[in-house]
Amino acid sequence: MSAMPAPDLPTLRWGIIATGLISSWFVKDLVLDRPDAKARHIIKAIGSSSREKGQVFAQQYCPQEPPSIYGSYQEVYADPSVDIVYIGTPHAFHVRNCLDAIAHGKHVLCEKAFTLNASQAREVFAAAKDRGVFVMEAMWTRFFPLMRDLQVKIHEENVIGRVQRVFCDFSLDMDIDSLPDDSRLKNPDLGAGSLLDIGIYSLTWGLLAADPNIASKAQMPSILASQKLANGADVATSAILSYPNGVQSIVTSSLSFATAPQFCRIEGTEGFIILEGPVHSKARDGDATAEARTFIFDKPGMGFYWEADAVAIDISEGRTENEIMPWGETIRVLEILDEVRRQGGARYSCD
Structure with a gap:
């Protein structure tokens, strides 16, 4: 017991x-x-x-x-x-x-x-x-031990050298066409679409892998975004975040296709890290010549x-407020999401 x-x-x-x-x-x-x-x-x-x-x-x-x-x-x-x-x-x-x-x-x-x-x-x-x-x-x-350990390995221990690029995708096959028009995934009045529901995960990994800082201390990347819309809601979103130091984070989301287990790849000057698992439970790091290492993060329940x-x-x-997710970080993320939607075309009545 x-x-x-x-x-x-x-x-x-x-x-x-x-x-x-x-x-x-x-x-x-x-x-x-x-x-x-x-x-x-x-x-x-x-x-x-x-x-x-x-x-x-x-x-x-x-x-x-x-x-x-x-x-x-x-x-x-x-x-x-x-x-x-x-x-x-x-x-x-x-x-x-x-x-x-x-x-x-x-x-x-x-x-x-x-x-x-x-x-x-x-x-x-x-x-x-x-x-x-x-x-x-x-x-x-953001509160997972995996996330905290990843931050240390990337930004403090520099296990893959300097970060160059990040790819992250969060997608689910939700069979959107079969859902009723009032579904929270389909109705813009409910904040529907892939971006706010699951694209925010892609963005979170993309931000934290590219920059160790949050809120006002973080670099603000330039954004290039595109969305596929259906009835005003995004069923797919892609965004490139480009930082002043040359790092790029490519983040995507979709409601039409399920993400593969390897959902995130972080590339550096001396190797790469792959994150995999349906609930982000495993990370691997390595390069083209070195033997890969695997780190397993177990947890009871789901981790809330x-x-x-x-x-x-x-x-x-x-x-x-909390130092891991302070108010300023929530606003920064939403400002990025706002700009992605501005470029992609998804709109809510409150905009």
Whole structure:
């Protein structure tokens, strides 16, 4: 039997907004018994479009301590037993959900893409600053040990010399034509398309492999982008990020074809690194003459608890933003996504 987290660890009481797939993954990870847990997480409330859906969700994913079930999000925001709200709604609703939670004095962890554009993100962060609450974009892969170790190997140990190029693709075969027009992957009013849903992953790997810095300290690349559109939403996006030092990151996404296991290649002056695995669990490095080395990163569950633990520690120590995913980095990424869409043609009503 796994060891429970120590009682003196930081504790967060969560309210979950929406009961879709991403919320189920998050909650399943939070209730796992982990001997190396850095925080204790309690699911106190579930908010759904109906109490019935919330009850089914809680029965499946919250068996230990049954949470309060609400048929509206506002009831979660108003629940005094909730410290922080996790937002797992479609992208288009994030700004309203965040602002409503902040207005009630709740901390917020909001799924990526944080908002539809950079302007909306600035509005959320301004509200959070006024209320003094913690807010973070839930870009979970940034908190993976693999990501942190990769940063060290590339930018500190220089295992492949100077980075020259990065290729990264995140794509899924979603059979778009068969989906209803109101699908979150098809309806522009919901922030549909490949870019905000999975292209943000390609961009994240492309940015962090090319430059060790984030937010205002990072270089801002020039961008050349193209999109394939259907009913106003992008079904495929390609972008070349060119840095002043000559490094290029080529990042792509699609809803029509599944990415191969080797989803990212980072090339340097003295070798290359290949990232592979459906949930980014393996990395290989090597060059044309040297024997390749493989590094395996195992984890229980899916790995959402790493970001949740980081949030709990920040809040317990009085911080309102996280150093791995600070507000400035969310805005920088959204500014790049905005420019990709400007060039590619995908538009949202809020633009």
